[in-house]
Amino acid sequence: xKPPSPPFRHTSQDAGLRLIAALGLLxxxxxxxxxxxxxxxxxxxxxxxxxxxxxxxxFANYSEMLHDTQLRDSVxxxxxxxxxxxxxxxxxxxAFALLLDRTALSYRVLRTLAFxxxxxxxxxxxFVWKTILTQDGLLNxxxxxxxxxxxxVDWLGKPHLAQFSVGVVVAWVLSGFTTVVYLxxxxxxxxxxxxxxxxxxxxxxxxxxxxxxxxxxxATTISVTISxxxxxxxxxxxxxxxxxxxxNATQSTAQxxxxxxxxxxxxxxxxxxxxxxxxxxxxxxxxxxxxxxxREVDL
Amino acid sequence: xxxxxxxxxxxxxxxxxxxxxxxxPLYLTVVNAFKKEDDIVSSPAAPPVHPTLGNLSTALGRPDxxxxxxxxxxxxxVVCSVVLLIPLGSAFSFFVSRRRTRLRALVLAVLAAGxxxxxxxxxxxxxxxxxxxGLDHSYPGLILSNLGxxxxxxxxxxxVGFMRAVPDEVVEAARLDGAGGLxxxxxxxxxxxxxxTATVAIFLSLWIxxxxxxxxxxxxxxxxxxxxxxxYLSVGQFQMDYGQLFGIMFLAGVIPVAGYLAxxxxxxxxxxxxxxx
Numbered sequence: 001x002k003p004p005s006p007p008f009r010h011t012s013q014d015a016g017l018r019l020i021a022a023l024g025l026l027x028x029x030x031x032x033x034x035x036x037x038x039x040x041x042x043x044x045x046x047x048x049x050x051x052x053x054x055x056x057x058x059f060a061n062y063s064e065m066l067h068d069t070q071l072r073d074s075v076x077x078x079x080x081x082x083x084x085x086x087x088x089x090x091x092x093x094x095a096f097a098l099l100l101d102r103t104a105l106s107y108r109v110l111r112t113l114a115f116x117x118x119x120x121x122x123x124x125x126x127f128v129w130k131t132i133l134t135q136d137g138l139l140n141x142x143x144x145x146x147x148x149x150x151x152x153v154d155w156l157g158k159p160h161l162a163q164f165s166v167g168v169v170v171a172w173v174l175s176g177f178t179t180v181v182y183l184x185x186x187x188x189x190x191x192x193x194x195x196x197x198x199x200x201x202x203x204x205x206x207x208x209x210x211x212x213x214x215x216x217x218x219a220t221t222i223s224v225t226i227s228x229x230x231x232x233x234x235x236x237x238x239x240x241x242x243x244x245x246x247x248n249a250t251q252s253t254a255q256x257x258x259x260x261x262x263x264x265x266x267x268x269x270x271x272x273x274x275x276x277x278x279x280x281x282x283x284x285x286x287x288x289x290x291x292x293x294x295r296e297v298d299l
Numbered sequence: 300x301x302x303x304x305x306x307x308x309x310x311x312x313x314x315x316x317x318x319x320x321x322x323x324p325l326y327l328t329v330v331n332a333f334k335k336e337d338d339i340v341s342s343p344a345a346p347p348v349h350p351t352l353g354n355l356s357t358a359l360g361r362p363d364x365x366x367x368x369x370x371x372x373x374x375x376x377v378v379c380s381v382v383l384l385i386p387l388g389s390a391f392s393f394f395v396s397r398r399r400t401r402l403r404a405l406v407l408a409v410l411a412a413g414x415x416x417x418x419x420x421x422x423x424x425x426x427x428x429x430x431x432x433g434l435d436h437s438y439p440g441l442i443l444s445n446l447g448x449x450x451x452x453x454x455x456x457x458x459v460g461f462m463r464a465v466p467d468e469v470v471e472a473a474r475l476d477g478a479g480g481l482x483x484x485x486x487x488x489x490x491x492x493x494x495x496t497a498t499v500a501i502f503l504s505l506w507i508x509x510x511x512x513x514x515x516x517x518x519x520x521x522x523x524x525x526x527x528x529x530x531y532l533s534v535g536q537f538q539m540d541y542g543q544l545f546g547i548m549f550l551a552g553v554i555p556v557a558g559y560l561a562x563x564x565x566x567x568x569x570x571x572x573x574x575x576x
Contacts, residue, residue, distance in 0.1 A: 017480035020390035031447025032413045035424030099314045106311055110318040112563055116325055119559045120552045121509035123527040127534055128324050128548055138343040233417040236511040257419040267423055274420040285415050
């Protein structure tokens with residue numbers, strides 16, 4: 001056992017390093033830690049940028065949240081979107097990774113392309129898909145030209161169809177990410193495991209279940225957690241694609257917070273919803289991570 | 300392994316078809332950026348048979364200089380934020396990585412929250428704090444808030460992972476030679492963790508470049524636009540023909556994509572090392 005390295009001597013030369021490190025921590029405290037508590041405080045007030053000062057109103061914002069149907073719809077939509085997108089993006093990502101797990105140049109080119117949806121901004125993704133999906137958009141033009149449909153489909157104009165379309169677009173963005181994560185995990189699996197499996201007479205399906213799924217379990221934990229968190233924070237893609245419409249059908253909770261704060265000028269109420277979203281994200285992220293970590297051990 | 304028995308040409312064709320279908324929205328953007336309006340409407344998926352640079356010159360010739368100003372402003376924000384985040388994050392990580400395990404675990408747990416907290420939760424207080432500092436609706440304010448946000452957490456996570464792998468003996472030897480903490484960090488540790496710096500620089504540049512929420516509200520509409528808010532405001536509000544729209548999207552997206560293609564090795568390595576921890 002090696003003793004832990006001694007702390008830095010208190011010399012003038014170390015002061016510079018301490019200063020930079022402390023500055024980093026200070027900025028993090030000012031722009032993450034303090035804002036969370038400011039938001040918490042504000043959630044018990046009727047703060048409004050148009051009025052000076054604010055009144056302490058106790059739990060009034062929170063009890064209003066219980067009866068806010070727009071909030072309820074946004075939470076249901078966000079949770080369903082998170083669940084559906086996470087499942088689709090992870091299944092698709094693992095499938096892509098299995099397909100692309102080859103070292104030849106052609107496969108490396110395809111891998112490079114598969115990550116592209118992650119590189120362009122959510123705003124560009126939103127506009128490009130909007131151009132494709134609107135009623136007189138490119139998808140309907142294509143479908144009509146091959147006589148698959150007679151009347152154009154309003155992909156973004158009908159509530160349920162729009163929810164589905166948003167799901168497709170978000171899953172598309174995340175699949176680029178999950179593919180790369182799973183590819184990295186696959187490349188770390190020793191070939192010998194499959195050889196040993198084959199010698200023991202395991203079928204391809206058995207090898208997949210007993211070797212591949214187990215060996216990529218840590219990657220699954222990362223990929224599922226990041227997918228869920230990404231959807232819970234999601235703002236830019238939906239804002240551009242549908243602005244939360246039609247009739248608020250595709251409004252995420254994150255978007256609703258922004259709307260309450262900046263369109264309705266209800267800072268206090270927006271803060272109470274923000275606190276709720278924070279708690280929801282924390283519960284989901286922590287429980288899913290611990291569940292998947294246990295699964296890594298059990299598998 | 301699944302598909303091992305699949306003949307390799309058949310597998311390659313399948314992989315190519317699947318991936319090309321997957322990236323078809325981006326393909327549409329690229330080909331249609333170089334097509335005339337009539338060709339886009341009549342056959343959107345076709346390659347540009349009569350290629351034109353008209354869309355690109357229309358996009359660049361807009362009287363509001365959307366692309367030129369947006370790209371310039373985004374570049375300023377990205378460069379200032381990343382150039383400051385690297386020393387802040389790495390100095391802090393060096394400090395933490397040489398401490399006891401329990402303190403390190405505590406600090407990293409607090410920083411992990413920064414990656415998880417939805418930005419909408421801290422947005423309003425951040426604007427209040429910047430207002431208090433007299434920096435609201437300004438580029439210095441936006442850059443300052445970038446330094447303290449989840450970006451700092453990400454930088455620290457990457458750096459700590461690499462710095463823990465640096466043997467204590469390296470630091471001890473330097474100290475015996477009389478070097479102080481600042482010298483050891485900058486001249487000995489930083490060159491050793493260059494891959495970490497590459498990862499941090501690449502990913503933070505991409506995320507800050509693509510950020511939309513913070514520029515939209517922290518910078519506000521009157522201070523000129525970054526490339527994302529500029530696109531949102533100009534393209535979202537006015538009806539525009541497909542040609543110009545695709546021309547704008549192509550030019551707005553080509554810089555991050557070119558950066559990714561040029562540095563894809565470090566990109567993938569960064570993502571891989573990040574997910575291994």
